[in-house]
Amino acid sequence: MSRIGVFGGMGPSATVDFLDKLVKLTPAARDQDHIPIVVACLPHIHDRSRSILGVGPDPLPQLLLGIDFLNESGVGVVAIPCNSSHHWYQQMSERSRVPILHIAEACVAAIPNSDTAEVRVAVLATRGALASGFYQRALSARGVVFLVPDPEITQSRIDSCIQEIKAGELEAGGKSLAQALQEIARQGATAAIMGCTEIPIAARYAGSTSLQLIDSSLELARASVGYALERGWNRVGWDS
Amino acid sequence: MSRIGVFGGMGPSATVDFLDKLVKLTPAARDQDHIPIVVACLPHIHDRSRSILGVGPDPLPQLLLGIDFLNESGVGVVAIPCNSSHHWYQQMSERSRVPILHIAEACVAAIPNSDTAEVRVAVLATRGALASGFYQRALSARGVVFLVPDPEITQSRIDSCIQEIKAGELEAGGKSLAQALQEIARQGATAAIMGCTEIPIAARYAGSTSLQLIDSSLELARASVGYALERGWNRVGWDS
Known part of the structure; x- marks a missing residue:
């Protein structure tokens, strides 16, 4: 049970980015200092x-199959680097x-x-995640x-930005995000939740x-690594 | 069986790099165009x-447990982004x-x-992989x-380079590699297998x-994506 379970593929690039954060956040001088991870990348x-x-x-039925898969894979905690899926x-x-x-x-x-008391946070998310309202409730x-x-x-x-990144159009995604950030700053935001x-x-x-x-991806990675390090998952053999 | 199985964690950063290559090599405009992947990151x-x-x-006993895990996870092929492990x-x-x-x-x-007939290839690898000799035999x-x-x-x-990257010291790793490349070029190499x-x-x-x-990581990723695309794993639901 000493493994982090990552339910990924939503989307695949974001999953890679999340795994990169998990690895970089773990204090390690050699392979054996790292935390075992099982990833289900199910796009x-x-x-x-x-x-x-x-x-x-x-x-939802597909999400539950993914959760079942990770539970059967001996993980001790699950992280899902996809915000919208948190509607379920x-x-x-x-x-x-x-x-x-x-x-x-x-993230909050x-x-x-x-x-x-001082920040005025813009929530940048899919239209679905905003309609679901879990960020607004947490804030x-x-x-x-x-x-x-x-x-x-x-x-x-924001919609364009997300779609462009999912299609691998990184420069275009950056440009769309820059335009959105400029606009929300003009509307009085001092911070933005990605x-x-x-x-x-x-x-x-x-x-x-x-x-x-x-x-949000970095904060989930911090929470995941913190959870694993508190329990010493970096020190136990993955086969134990 | 329509999933790529990645046996990773040897090391974790190299696994993230390999997954990044898998995702970028897959022609996709949206999440659902990608290939399902299961990753066992077992550092x-x-x-x-x-x-x-x-x-x-x-x-070897740990390697076989990792292979068993992936086989039990419904993968149709296994890729191991660690050269030295190929001794086994x-x-x-x-x-x-x-x-x-x-x-x-x-890679070869x-x-x-x-x-x-024209290249003179230097093999950059761990001392173990060189002692095992599988690159020399393939060449x-x-x-x-x-x-x-x-x-x-x-x-x-090269030893320093590998150790530095495993410890997250990226600049130092680059410097060690640059020194090695300079030396093998002086010795007459025209190409280098990473x-x-x-x-x-x-x-x-x-x-x-x-x-x-x-x-080697890119070539394994190309082979993996090619294997999956030939079989249409990007088009079938992961739960089928």
């Missing part, structure tokens, strides 16, 4: 955002024998207490003022911004 | 090179119900026929002239070189 799961918006098939967090958690770390909770927890619970992008201009840029795991990839191509960027 | 496997050299414990290729292949792609064969096959079988680094100076740079999957990571930090670099 054929139905589009999460479209389903939440009522215009695509329900991915409760159903997945009920199915899983091991805990599932919640990406939005990890990363806002320093000293900042909660409200911490008393953080937030804004969601206007659907016509800014959210359309609440879709494609967005941190785009951010590398977006140039500089005055906004504080909070990376 | 606690005993040092392969040290075992081949007779100064460390035998990793035959034993792993005999244990596996599904084919294991051979990293050195994929990537040398164009037109080049085999001889294709009639390619090769050289192995002198053990004192050049191989020591026959340890940490070396391509170091190459990004090594500056320019006159040598043609052949990336």
